[in-house]
Amino acid sequence: MRKSPNRFKYNLRIFRRAFLPWALSSPRHLWMAWNLFRKVRKKYKFNTQLQGNLDYPIPHSFVLSLTSDCNLTCDHCYARVYNEIKVLPKQALEGILEQASSLGCFFFVLTGGEPMLYPDLLDILDNHSDSLFILITNGTKVSEDVAKKLSRSPNIIPVISLEGGLEDTDKRRGVGVYNRIMNAFDILQKNRILYGFSITVTSENFEQLQREEVFGEKYPYGARLGCFIEYIPTGRSPDPGLSLSPAQRRSFRQWFLSLREKANTYLIHFPGDEELMDNCREAGKGFIHINPEGYIESCALIPHSKYNVAEMPLEVCLKKLYIDNRQCAHLYETLENHPCMNNRQ
Numbered sequence: 470m471r472k473s474p475n476r477f478k479y480n481l482r483i484f485r486r487a488f489l490p491w492a493l494s495s496p497r498h499l500w501m502a503w504n505l506f507r508k509v510r511k512k513y514k515f516n517t518q519l520q521g522n523l524d525y526p527i528p529h530s531f532v533l534s535l536t537s538d539c540n541l542t543c544d545h546c547y548a549r550v551y552n553e554i555k556v557l558p559k560q561a562l563e564g565i566l567e568q569a570s571s572l573g574c575f576f577f578v579l580t581g582g583e584p585m586l587y588p589d590l591l592d593i594l595d596n597h598s599d600s601l602f603i604l605i606t607n608g609t610k611v612s613e614d615v616a617k618k619l620s621r622s623p624n625i626i627p628v629i630s631l632e633g634g635l636e637d638t639d640k641r642r643g644v645g646v647y648n649r650i651m652n653a654f655d656i657l658q659k660n661r662i663l664y665g666f667s668i669t670v671t672s673e674n675f676e677q678l679q680r681e682e683v684f685g686e687k688y689p690y691g692a693r694l695g696c697f698i699e700y701i702p703t704g705r706s707p708d709p710g711l712s713l714s715p716a717q718r719r720s721f722r723q724w725f726l727s728l729r730e731k732a733n734t735y736l737i738h739f740p741g742d743e744e745l746m747d748n749c750r751e752a753g754k755g756f757i758h759i760n761p762e763g764y765i766e767s768c769a770l771i772p773h774s775k776y777n778v779a780e781m782p783l784e785v786c787l788k789k790l791y792i793d794n795r796q797c798a799h800l801y802e803t804l805e806n807h808p809c810m811n812n813r814q
């Protein structure tokens with residue numbers, strides 16, 4: 470599949486603002502970054518070659534929900550859809566990483582629940598030094614020991630979720646969580662880890678976010694990467710009232726673009742930035758999601774699937790999912806005021 474100039478520029482920006490400053494901050498980082506770059510480029514080339522011979526896409530990226538378990542109980546958590554805790558078996562995770570690797574896939578977003586509760590996770594990821602892992606975590610399990618391990622693994626990038634300032638974060642995540650997150654940022658910064666933050670934008674916090682004093686002196690928390698993700702009503706207790714209205718979305722987008730122009734940190738806005746990536750990249754066009762039960766899905770926010778990686782090879786799952794998606798109208802096309810809709814053709 471042809472790579473669009475938009476996507477190329479987008480990826481280049483992330484590299485320049487997020488990775489390069491970290492790599493240039495010490496000879497050791499430079500050496501680690503160069504090694505990682507060489508390995509990932511090799512896989513990327515292989516994947517591109519493979520795509521040329523297939524009539525369905527093999528995405529570079531996977532979103533893996535490793536567990537539905539979490540040590541927090543945030544309001545409107547999308548991961549809390551199961552009646553009991555689900556954990557992707559270790560054998561299944563290793564199988565996915567190996568099979569995906571053999572298809573040239575190199576970018577994995579690990580989420581939960583809380584992925585840091587997954588047993589031996591960092592050790593498992595250490596065996597895949599030719600892949601890049603974004604670890605979406607609530608930050609409460611980041612310790613000096615974890616930071617030491619991360620400092621040896623430049624391919625694992627923790628991204629800590631919060632809601633902006635103390636008030637909004639503690640309101641949604643629980644009293645005291647904001648300070649625990651700030652402590653995690655301090656530990657990561659002290660150990661010179663490349664890390665990011667992620668903020669869910671809702672109708673409740675979007676005005677607060679636009680006031681600089683809400684972030685306080687700490688913003689952008691020493692992070693090189695920051696994501697602003699619009700709330701999407703899903704999970705067990707979805708609240709459509711928390712979604713931005715079209716007018717709020719336009720105003721937030723404008724503010725975000727001016728913030729990005731000024732920032733040294735690389736900032737991403739979803740789904741707003743999908744326009745730079747030529748629309749949503751779900752359903753294997755850019756990424757797919759695998760849930761804690763091993764089912765492969767178009768997106769973490771479209772929890773409908775028939776194919777399980779425990780029952781058939783990953784490549785077969787990808788092909789079947791792609792064919793299904795071409796035959797069905799998009800599941801969200803009937804929902805009103807859904808942020809993803811704005812970026813669909």
Ligand code: SF4
Nearest residue numbers: 539541543546582607
């Ligand atoms: S930290 Fe994440 S997974 Fe855990 S309860 Fe909060 S939103 Fe859900």
